[in-house]
Amino acid sequence: MNADMLYRPVSGLALRERSGDTPEERGGAVLEALARIEAVDADLRAMTAVLGREEALACAAAARGPLAGLPVVVKDIFDTADLPTRYGSPIYAGYRPAADAVIVTLLRRAGAVVLGKAATTEFAYMAPTDTRNPCDLARTPGGSSSGSAAAVAAGIAPFAIGSQTGGSTIRPASFCGIAGYKPTFGMLPTVGMKCFSWSFDTVGLFAAGVRDVAFLGQALSGRELLVAAGPQRPVFGVPVDYPWTAPSANAVAAMNTAIRAVEQAGGSVRPVRFEAWMAELVAAHGVIQSYEAWQTLGYEYDHHRAALSALLGEFLERAGTVDVVAYSNARAQMRRAKGRLDDLFDGVTALLTPSAPDEAPEGLGTTGDPAFNRNWTLLGCPCVNVPGLRGSNGAPVGVQVIGRPWDDAQTLAAAAFVEQAMASAGKVAP
Structure with missing residues (x-):
């Protein structure tokens, strides 16, 4: 299938506005999503389990709340009582949890139809899945939330749940040309999610655009996150350089385009220079993640070592050498x-x-390099991928808006400002 036919993100806000109040009308979005899965997922390979048609329609008919009848797919590291949960590993083939993860419960309480499970890398580490990028089938969709990002980009569902421990929400959102939102650490519950690193694991959200992902965040958190109007004259700090890795020419061009659009829209930018402690955090992230993963995946390593990928097995072997000091x-x-x-x-x-x-x-x-994400995950900052730009080879390249912890509403509003500024400047790719 041509990638132009695969990349078709759907706005959840627009879908909600045209959804009616009757059970039949609420079921329309579910039927569209199921049809889309049948049409594209053989090529995309984003889904690992899908709810049956009658069960999905029954959920939509009974749904009440801000997400009433809207389909959502959930990364397969979150427990679901009505769908298999494999955590991306053959160790858990056929596993059916007795209860939903808390984030799944919140989705259901908000009226969402949890339509299916999306592919994840093994235990949300870095061994790639066979999921493809809807924008270019020859490229990775990123990881570890591979299926979640790909499903939204392909229009399978308007919303998806992912996670981020290093860069597993922002990076796939950038690669797939959609909005990704990593909330402040601890804002959304991770109970019932297969833990990798308890200091960093964060629920991540995917949607077509920034306002859509803010709407989803508000529906799940109860916080005022919905973007009504962005800041009138936001000031964006732009780093002079980066202590972890240099951006490519494509990333630099995307940044320059975004900066020009922001300034044309009335915002401003000012240079920011990272001090030495920012560089030191790269190693700190690795130490903390390794020490914790050696414990959280201890059962799998001790009892099922042969079933782990070489990449994860070797990482855990190294992780076991990190001491408490x-x-x-x-x-x-x-x-x-x-x-x-x-x-x-x-x-x-x-x-x-x-x-x-x-x-x-x-x-x-490979699922790509999380270099531009790890430090912000460690610091617990809210981050938003703003989609819309393309690199020299035609693939998406996103820019990331980062805010202070618990300033999620302002961060989302600032990201929406960037998104609108680029659209108004005519820089957003079709």
Whole structure:
């Protein structure tokens, strides 16, 4: 199937406006989603389990709430009582949890139809899935929320649930040309999610655009996140350079386009220089994640080592060498860094950076580099991928808006400003 036929994200807000109040009208979006799965998922390979037609229609008919009748797909590291949960691993083939993860319960209470499970990398680490990128079938959709991002980009569902421990929401959103939102750490519950690193694991949200993902965030959190109007004259801090890796020419071009659009729309930018402690956080993230994953995946490593991918098995073997002293020191670094965030955000509405180093890599052998995401995950900052731009090879390249912890509403509003500014400037790719 041609990739032009696959990339077709659907606005959840628009779908909600045209959905009626009767059971039949609420079932329309579900039927469209099921038809879309049948039409494209053989090529896309985003879904690992799908609810039956009659059961899905019954859920839509009974649905009440802000997401009433809207289909949502859930990354397969979240437990679901009515659908298999494999965590991306053959170890859990056929596993059926007795209860839903809390985020799934929140979806159902908000009226969403949990239509199916989306492919995840093995235990949300880095071993790639066979999911393809709807924008270019020869490229990875990113990871670890591979299926979640691909499903939204292909129009299977207007919303998807993912997660981020390093860059697993923002990076796939950038690669697939959709909005991704990693909330402040702890804002959405992770109970019932297969834990990888309890210091970093964060529920992530996907939608067609920034306003859509803000709507989903509000429906699940109960916080006032819906973007009515963005800040009138936001100030974006733009880093002078990056201590973790240099952005590609594509990422630099995307940033320059976004900056020009922001300035034309009445916003402004100011240079920000990262101090040495920002570079030190890269190693701290690795130490904390390794120490915790050695424990959270201890059962799988100790009892099912042969069933793990070589990539994950070797990571856990190395992770087992991280001692408690190194872990405690890394956590102390993290605490000190969080205490410096006020200085980092002084005088700016939000930071603006690339979402990923480049377009999605070609092939399915890697999920890409989370270099531009790890530090913000460690710091607990809300982050939003703003879609709409393309690189020199025609693949999506996103820009990332980053805010202070618990300033999610302002961060989403700032991201919506960037999105609208690029659209008004005529820079958004079709």
